[in-house]
Amino acid sequence: MPTLQTLADALDQASRSGAGYTFLDDAGPRTRSYADIRIAARQVAAGLGAAGLERGDVVALVISDAEQFLTTLLGAAAAGVVPASLYPPSTVADLPQFFEATAPVLAAARARAVVTTPALVPGFRALRFQQPNLECVFTPDECSAGLSGPPHLTSRAAIDDWRPSLDDVALIQYTSGSTSMPKGVTVTHRSLAANIQGIHGRSGLDVTTDDVGVSWLPLYHDMGLVGMSLGGLYSGRPVTLMRPEMFVKRPVEWLRAITRYRATVSYAPNFAYDLCVRRVKDRDLDGLDLSTWRVAGCGAEPINATTLLAFADKFARVGFRAESFVPSYGLAEHVLAATFGLRQQALRIDVVSAEALSESRVAAPAHPDHAAAIRLVSCGRPLPDHGLRVVADDGSDAGEREVGEIALCGPSVMRGYYKDPESTALAIRDGWLHTGDLGYLSEGELFVCGRLKELIVINGRKYHPQDLEWSVERLPGIKRGRVAAFGAGEPPRAVVVAEPTGTVPAALLTAGIRRTVGDLFGLPLGDVVLVPGGTIGRTTSGKVRRTALQASYVRGELAGYAGRTF
Secondary structure, eight states: OOOOOOHHHHHHHHTTTSOEEEEEETTEEEEEEHHHHHHHHHHHHHHHHHTTOOTTOEEEEEOOOHHHHHHHHHHHHHHTOEEEEOOOOSSGGGHHHHHHHHHHHHHHHTOSEEEEOGGGHHHHHHHTTTOTTOOEEEOHHHHHTTOOOOTTSOOOOOSTTOOOOTTSEEEEEEOOOSSSSOOEEEEEHHHHHHHHHHHHSTTTTOOOTTOOEEEOOOTTSHIIIIIIIIHHHHHTOOEEEEOHHHHHHOTHHHHHHHHHTTOSEEEEOHHHHHHHHHHSOGGGGTTOOOTTOOEEEEOSSOOOHHHHHHHHHHHGGGTOOGGGEEEEEEOGGGSSEEEEOOTTSOOOEEEEEHHHHHHHSBOOBOOTTOTTEEEEEBOOEEOTTOEEEEEOTTSSBOOTTBOEEEEEESTTSOSEETTOHHHHHHHEETTEEEEEEEEEEETTEEEEEEEGGGOEEETTEEEOHHHHHHHHTTSTTEEEEEEEEEEETTTTEEEEEEEEOSSSOHHHHHHHHHHHHHHHHOOOOSEEEEOOTTOSOBOTTSOBOHHHHHHHHHTTSSGGGTTOOO
């Protein structure tokens, strides 16, 4: 087995490979070798030391530019300063809400510094009045130039005489916050290297230096940072990193980049494949060649079999092979990946009874043509040297096809939540990480059903919200991916919130949603709320923010939209 490496060691090795990153935006590509990145990272490390930051101090990174983000993160890790990645605001209009949401995260991390874009510097400096630990805020350029910190900070020596160990903290990775405020996951160099090694190995993606990566994923999310960006660095292979906005505006640009750079590996959440199916026109297929794409990874959110099959059908004419799909399961608390589907194999799709799941939590097979059948995609088997259990309600191992909580163990498991021993103790028990995700095992392969905290329980029956959402979003007049289901009230009732397209009258749409859920799941809905576009938010990994919507609903903030025509 290859020797595990710290980020600094991996960067040193990659700098001798001749490969590097290509950063792609609307202005065109710019390529930086890993040797270039290493030089820039060491300038950052020296700048952080000159600013008086000590080893172990937390520096928050709020940087949208991929090159600046990576050089700052790698420089911080080399200096022994702990980088904590926070997501930047999506628009200028979001700034007040952004700083309000970011302040408690900075406080929990006890961040001593923030490195961010010039536009955000004034806002973060204003936060220093309510953040006792926050002492300096500067831009990546200022950091690289060795900007000194406040006068009372003492500059420390250069970093040449110090190297991080595998058990030092490499970074703090924040969860996507789909069910609560984001938590800071403490990732050591050892767990980071072990996870990347498992991803790259023969039981994972079987990566070689001949592989080429393309990604549009943001670097403040684990799939984009660990899976695509740092994964390329550890293997010394070229990676093209697109600005996420390029994909969101024109999904075909992702496929064009795969074509142009002859990419073999590219990952995305389920919604990205769906967006390509819906928004890439037939005329856009001219010039595409996806024949080199051997690993089309899918993870980070529930995987919809219909979406993947539709993508494979649409893009077969430009060389895409359905066998290239590699469904996977993972989470930030496990660095990134926990299980992988088999490479170059047809998708394994399990057709289960929604009624059986709701009544007994057993994934009973169902006939494919049954209206209430649910199609789940296998996420494969655990990484080598890692363990996986499905835990029943009584704490015992669940049986074959019995739904329970997914638990993981092994070298990729986090050290804990940063400065949060209580949450750590709840998550890691007897060496096992209890994920809060529900799933079952069938012939050794994992099928993920949903989140334990998000189960809708009505009269003793359990419903997975994404099953309801997928059934509703197929209706004419509903925006795809813009449906949320949750339970609310006492006694609890099921609520569906949806964003209409405006093509169907609200009354007819509401009646259709009630009829669909009632017919397929035998569940009378307590309420249906139609909301304006943009109301249903998503996490950085594309998960629906059901808990935030539920809270808004309970406070009565969504009630005013009900019955409107959009």
